[in-house]
Amino acid sequence: xxxxxxxxxxxxxxxxxxxxxxxxxxxxxxxxxxxxxxxxxxxxxxxxxxxxxxxxxxxxxxxxxxxxxxxxxxxxxxxxxxxxxxxxxxxxxxxxxxxxxxxxxxxxxxxxxxxxxxxxxxxxxxxxxxxxxxxxxxxxxxxxxxxxxxxxxxxxxxxxxxxxxxxxxxxxxxxxxxxxxxxxxxxx
Amino acid sequence: xxxxxxxxxxxxxxxxxxxxxxxxxxxxxxxxxxxxxxxxxxxxxxxxxxxxxxxxxxxxxxxxxxxxxxxxxxxxxxxxxxxxxxxxxxxxxxxxxxxxxxxxxxxxxxxxxxxxxxxxxxxxxxxxxxxxxxxxxxxxxxxxxxxxxxxxxxxxxxxxxxxxxxxxxxxxxxxxxxxxxxxxxxxxxxxxxxxxxxxxxxxxxxxxxxxxxxxxxxxxxxxxxxxxxxxxxxxxxxxxxxxxxxxxxxxxxxxxxxxxxxxxxxxxxxxxxxxxxxxxxxxxxxxxxxxxxxxxxxxxxxxxxxxxxxxxxxxxxxxxxxxxxxxxxxxxxxxxxxxxxxxxxxxxxxxxxxxxxxxxxxxxxxxxxxxxxxxxxxxxxxxxxxxxxxxxxxxxxxxxxxxxxxxxxxxxxxxxxxxxxxxxxxxxxxxxxxxxxxxxxxxxxxxxxxxxxxxxxxxxxxxxxxxxxxxxxxxxxxxxxxxxxxxxxxxxxxxxxxxxxxxxxxxxxxxxxxxxxxxxxxxxxxxxxxxxxxxxxxxxxxxxxxxxxxxxxxxxxxxxxxxxxxxxxxxxxxxxxxxxxxxxxxxxxxxxxxxxxxxxxxxxxxxxxxxxxxxxxxxxxxxxxxxxxxxxxxxxxxxxxxxxx
Numbered sequence: 150x151x152x153x154x155x156x157x158x159x160x161x162x163x164x165x166x167x168x169x170x171x172x173x174x175x176x177x178x179x180x181x182x183x184x185x186x187x188x189x190x191x192x193x194x195x196x197x198x199x200x201x202x203x204x205x206x207x208x209x210x211x212x213x214x215x216x217x218x219x220x221x222x223x224x225x226x227x228x229x230x231x232x233x234x235x236x237x238x239x240x241x242x243x244x245x246x247x248x249x250x251x252x253x254x255x256x257x258x259x260x261x262x263x264x265x266x267x268x269x270x271x272x273x274x275x276x277x278x279x280x281x282x283x284x285x286x287x288x289x290x291x292x293x294x295x296x297x298x299x300x301x302x303x304x305x306x307x308x309x310x311x312x313x314x315x316x317x318x319x320x321x322x323x324x325x326x327x328x329x330x331x332x333x334x335x336x337x
Numbered sequence: 338x339x340x341x342x343x344x345x346x347x348x349x350x351x352x353x354x355x356x357x358x359x360x361x362x363x364x365x366x367x368x369x370x371x372x373x374x375x376x377x378x379x380x381x382x383x384x385x386x387x388x389x390x391x392x393x394x395x396x397x398x399x400x401x402x403x404x405x406x407x408x409x410x411x412x413x414x415x416x417x418x419x420x421x422x423x424x425x426x427x428x429x430x431x432x433x434x435x436x437x438x439x440x441x442x443x444x445x446x447x448x449x450x451x452x453x454x455x456x457x458x459x460x461x462x463x464x465x466x467x468x469x470x471x472x473x474x475x476x477x478x479x480x481x482x483x484x485x486x487x488x489x490x491x492x493x494x495x496x497x498x499x500x501x502x503x504x505x506x507x508x509x510x511x512x513x514x515x516x517x518x519x520x521x522x523x524x525x526x527x528x529x530x531x532x533x534x535x536x537x538x539x540x541x542x543x544x545x546x547x548x549x550x551x552x553x554x555x556x557x558x559x560x561x562x563x564x565x566x567x568x569x570x571x572x573x574x575x576x577x578x579x580x581x582x583x584x585x586x587x588x589x590x591x592x593x594x595x596x597x598x599x600x601x602x603x604x605x606x607x608x609x610x611x612x613x614x615x616x617x618x619x620x621x622x623x624x625x626x627x628x629x630x631x632x633x634x635x636x637x638x639x640x641x642x643x644x645x646x647x648x649x650x651x652x653x654x655x656x657x658x659x660x661x662x663x664x665x666x667x668x669x670x671x672x673x674x675x676x677x678x679x680x681x682x683x684x685x686x687x688x689x690x691x692x693x694x695x696x697x698x699x700x701x702x703x704x705x706x707x708x709x710x711x712x713x714x715x716x717x718x719x720x721x722x723x724x725x726x727x728x729x730x731x732x733x734x735x736x737x738x739x740x741x742x743x744x745x746x747x748x749x750x751x752x753x754x755x756x757x758x759x760x761x762x763x764x765x766x767x768x769x770x771x772x773x774x775x776x777x778x779x780x781x782x783x784x785x786x787x788x789x790x791x792x793x794x795x796x797x798x799x800x801x802x803x804x805x806x807x808x809x810x811x812x813x814x815x816x817x818x819x820x821x822x823x824x825x826x827x828x829x830x831x832x833x834x835x836x837x838x839x840x841x842x843x844x845x846x847x848x849x850x851x852x853x854x855x856x857x858x859x860x861x862x863x864x865x866x867x868x869x870x871x872x873x874x875x876x877x878x879x880x881x882x883x884x885x886x887x888x889x890x891x892x893x894x895x896x897x898x899x900x901x902x903x904x905x906x907x908x909x910x911x912x913x914x915x916x917x918x919x920x921x922x923x924x925x926x927x928x929x930x931x932x933x934x935x936x937x938x939x940x941x942x943x944x945x946x947x948x949x950x951x952x953x954x955x956x957x958x959x960x961x962x963x964x965x966x967x968x969x970x971x972x973x974x975x976x977x978x979x980x981x982x
Contacts, residue, residue: 180735247729272756
């Protein structure tokens, strides 16, 4: 499987170079972060800032993947624990997890949600051609959150869709804002 | 018996009879006188004594009556009392003759008593009575006086008789006695003077002297017996002299064979016993002389051995002394080395202490290093934090730049660079942290090592101190050993000197014993020559005595520890020992430093020969006079004197 994965990556790199030469590719910057030792990428345009060291206040009666809320300069921002969301096992290595604060527009309204990750490592520029569709190889992460898979420095990076991740609050019958919307489906 | 003798005896008998007759006569006369005079006188005296008080009373009363013409009653009483006393007197011892004389007085006194007793008497009557009585008393007293005179006369007569007998008896007896004595003395003197002369010659030892037998007198037997005595003495002395001369020639079997009685027998027995005793003594001396010779030989050999050994001892002592000297030097070296070691150990101690101080300093330095690295760790943490924050800030900046679109491109590059820098500094900080941790570990290890070396140094210090003490004690004992060796050296030196002296002394003793051996040999020969004839004649000669003395090894002279080599050296032919150079026995120097006594004794042995010769010569020429004079003349020669009668 790894061989195939590497072949795929090599092809992708060659195609990326080709695309860039042709001027067909649009490049975008991605923020690389880690969860349980695995690298994930997120479009940098979907995020507002990166926080670290903020106290995450747990909120009762919320789904398991909701870590709690943080106080971001007076704005209460819900924080989703991506480990729980992606059901990644293992203890986090960082004592102080980083929180990627995303700002998306959904239904014409800005939504600020924090994603709690193990560590933020890098910012990378990737072209769209670099991102390939995730092969059906029985990945442990729900495919609905993944836009594709890319290659950075001989290692695979899973590119995530921020909107999907944020919408998980709602899609899974869970409150978008735990303070204002509480649905019984979340409990179930 | 001669008439001379009879005459003398008869004269003596006549004189004896005369003396006895005279004595008997005188005794009978004296007895008679005693009977007549003493009895009569005593009775008369008694009677007079009785009469006197009565007579005096009567006289007193009579005179009073005449003077006073009165008769006092107390006078009467006194008179009566006197008369009573008189009549009460017992006249038992008085002869009848006297009683007859006093009878009238008693009668008259009784009358007077009766007159006086009757009362109322006139003075005249009393006077008459008194006068009568007085007259009677006077007559009685007169009679008594007459008797006294008569007794005196008869005693005078007896005494006259005695005197006459003595006058007529004593002069003839005296005359007779003088004649007898003169005769006897005249007869004796002439023979006795000749006898005395012969006896004096006899006493001077001239036994050939005989009294000429030309006296036919009473002392003839005396002269004969004195002649016999001289002959007997001459015989005894001649036989003793003969045997003694034989003994002097060495014949110890000489015995006086004739038997004599009394003191002669005792003398002869004594002479025989003396010869036997001398024989026994000479035999013993001969044996002893042999023994002495053997002993002297052994002593000489032993002395030679002793001399050898003393020399060996002296040489070994010298070796010992030199060895001790070397040992002493090495001990002195040891002492100096020990003191050097002591100094070194002290230096090592100081060095160890200095090392300990340095270690303490390095410990503090290590602690400082650790503290500094701790501080560096803290700083690194801060740097790390800053790098992290910078990284985060750079990320945020990148986000901002990306969001700014085209305008934010440069800013994004800058943010990226900043992020890279932050990451590099973070890595550098991580490296430094690792290094610091490593340093930390090494510092701890170093501290441990320093601690260990500190403990080691302390141990070294302790050991060093112990070494110091040991070295000090070694130094001390080495000094003591050095002094001890000095003392040993001195003692050995003294021993060496004494051994040298001993060696000299032993050599002298060896020479002396050699001399003594020769003299013992001489003595042996002398004694053998002296007693040989007698022994040959009488005794079975014991072969061991007659044989030349075989040198015996007595165990007392055998030396136990190194006997064999010594015996060998002794039995070897005589090496020229210093003994050989010593003077010969006869020339023994009395001025030698040791044992003058023994030399005197040795020289005395040499002179004994002449002494013995002198004694033999004197015995061969005996002095008969002296012999006779010295012989005790006992009075026990009764058997020889019996021929007197």
